[in-house]
Amino acid sequence: MSRKLRFGLSIRLLLFLIPVSIGALVVNSVIQGMYAERGVERAMTRLLMYKSEDLTRHIDNQWSLLLENGLQNDPAYTESLRRSVRTYAATMLRSDGEWIIAFDEDGIVQISVGARIPDSGIPEDFSAIVEGEVWLNEVIAGEPRVGYGFFLPSLGWSVFITDIKKSYYGDIALLRWNSIIMIALTTVLAAVFVIVFINRSLKPLRDIISDMNGIMVNRDFSQRVKPVQNDEIGELAREFNLMSDYLEKAMSRLKSIAHMEAEARIEIRDRERETLNVLSLISDHKDPETARHTTRVGLYAALLSELRGDSREEVDLMRWAAPLHDIGKVGIPDAILMQSTSLSEDQQKIMKTHVLIGHSVLKNSKSPILRAGADIALSHHERWNGSGYPSGPKGTDITIRGRITGLADVFDALTTVRPYKEAWPFEQAMDWIRDNRDILFDPEIIDLFLQESGRVEQILNENSDDSPEEARYSALT
Ligand SMILES: [Fe+2]
Numbered sequence: 001m002s003r004k005l006r007f008g009l010s011i012r013l014l015l016f017l018i019p020v021s022i023g024a025l026v027v028n029s030v031i032q033g034m035y036a037e038r039g040v041e042r043a044m045t046r047l048l049m050y051k052s053e054d055l056t057r058h059i060d061n062q063w064s065l066l067l068e069n070g071l072q073n074d075p076a077y078t079e080s081l082r083r084s085v086r087t088y089a090a091t092m093l094r095s096d097g098e099w100i101i102a103f104d105e106d107g108i109v110q111i112s113v114g115a116r117i118p119d120s121g122i123p124e125d126f127s128a129i130v131e132g133e134v135w136l137n138e139v140i141a142g143e144p145r146v147g148y149g150f151f152l153p154s155l156g157w158s159v160f161i162t163d164i165k166k167s168y169y170g171d172i173a174l175l176r177w178n179s180i181i182m183i184a185l186t187t188v189l190a191a192v193f194v195i196v197f198i199n200r201s202l203k204p205l206r207d208i209i210s211d212m213n214g215i216m217v218n219r220d221f222s223q224r225v226k227p228v229q230n231d232e233i234g235e236l237a238r239e240f241n242l243m244s245d246y247l248e249k250a251m252s253r254l255k256s257i258a259h260m261e262a263e264a265r266i267e268i269r270d271r272e273r274e275t276l277n278v279l280s281l282i283s284d285h286k287d288p289e290t291a292r293h294t295t296r297v298g299l300y301a302a303l304l305s306e307l308r309g310d311s312r313e314e315v316d317l318m319r320w321a322a323p324l325h326d327i328g329k330v331g332i333p334d335a336i337l338m339q340s341t342s343l344s345e346d347q348q349k350i351m352k353t354h355v356l357i358g359h360s361v362l363k364n365s366k367s368p369i370l371r372a373g374a375d376i377a378l379s380h381h382e383r384w385n386g387s388g389y390p391s392g393p394k395g396t397d398i399t400i401r402g403r404i405t406g407l408a409d410v411f412d413a414l415t416t417v418r419p420y421k422e423a424w425p426f427e428q429a430m431d432w433i434r435d436n437r438d439i440l441f442d443p444e445i446i447d448l449f450l451q452e453s454g455r456v457e458q459i460l461n462e463n464s465d466d467s468p469e470e471a472r473y474s475a476l477t
């Protein structure tokens with residue numbers, strides 16, 4: 001994260017700063033170059049004009065002397081004048097590339113001075129040059145030159161003073177190269193400066209962000225970041241610390257609420273189980289035949305649910321809902337419940353209504369356990385082959401909770417004493433259950449029951465009707 005932050009800001013700043021600085025330098029260089037060029041041009045023009053005026057004045061003086069003495073047509077004196085002009089012109093040269101050349105009216109060279117005049121003679125390029133004007137870029141003998149041409153009325157000559165362009169403008173080209181080098185150096189230095197500056201400036205921010213990350217990842221809002229600088233970064237740290245204060249208090253409140261909620265849930269669960277226990281006790285006491293019947297049916301049902309691979313919640317629900325299967329017997333007259341002889345057909349009809357009564361009293365509860373109890377109360381006398389009551393569905397049309405509790409109920413009736421029979425030995429009861437596999441009971445459940453017969457027997461032995469009363473409640477919890 002900090003790496004992205006570092007280069008992100010550096011690049012954004014460079015993308016802004018470098019074009020701006022390069023643009024400013026380029027504009028400055030161009031303007032400076034223009035001013036320098038104009039200055040050189042002005043100085044060069046003045047120098048050329050000065051030289052032309054100086055040479056004109058010298059020649060005019062010489063020519064006036066010849067005129068005053070009537071020697072203007074004497075070849076010896078005119079030749080002497082030409083030599084004098086050549087000598088004077090040679091003293092005016094200031095560089096190796098400078099020439100002073102004069103042509104007469106026929107285009108014949110009268111004087112030519114200069115260190116680098118070509119051996120092949122004076123180039124004819126001068127014929128295209130207009131006299132009376134300063135030229136800035138004429139290629140003569142293959143070389144760019146500057147110069148000035150003027151007419152000398154006294155001798156009828158066209159005189160040209162010229163120098164190679166580089167003599168005047170060479171420094172300007174150097175100036176341009178210097179500007180390019182300066183721009184490149186400035187750009188590199190600015191980039192290095194920005195990167196170093198950003199890195200140094202952002203280090204406190206990166207440190208703070210690292211501390212913030214540690215706090216957020218560990219959710220330890222008791223920790224604080226250190227506002228090491230009294231600037232925007234320090235302000236950010238202080239704001240984060242304020243937020244941490246708030247979050248720490250909020251987390252503390254949430255933990256407290258969660259703790260109280262967990263305690264409340266445990267208390268509600270314990271009270272619900274206590275209530276269910278009371279209901280089971282009522283059922284047991286209403287039906288004197290069954291003593292701890294409901295306890296064992298709950299444990300057998302939970303065992304079968306566990307062996308089926310049901311969830312922990314479903315197993316727990318079966319443990320507490322199955323004991324409610326006969327809760328409807330509270331609606332059966334005592335005379336029928338307590339009768340020790342066989343029930344008449346009408347009495348049997350009345351007795352069978354306990355499944356409907358149990359379902360009726362439990363079905364509208366908001367408690368999942370009680371609603372499961374309603375299902376179990378209604379279906380625990382249904383049988384796999386459809387011979388059960390009250391509705392007679394077959395196979396898997398009977399709810400799984402009804403099939404499990406039906407088996408647990410019958411098995412417990414077989415293995416405990418009833419007014420009309422003795423308790424069957426464990427093995428005899430298991431044989432009878434096995435014989436009714438796929439007839440009265442779900443074969444899949446029977447197989448699990450038989451496979452884990454050791455655990456079934458353990459429940460029977462540990463929760464016999466003559467075991468201590470306190471064992472009953474512990475078995476249920
Ligand atoms: Fe029953």
Ligand SMILES: [Fe+2]
Binds near residue numbers: 325
């Ligand atoms: Fe029962």
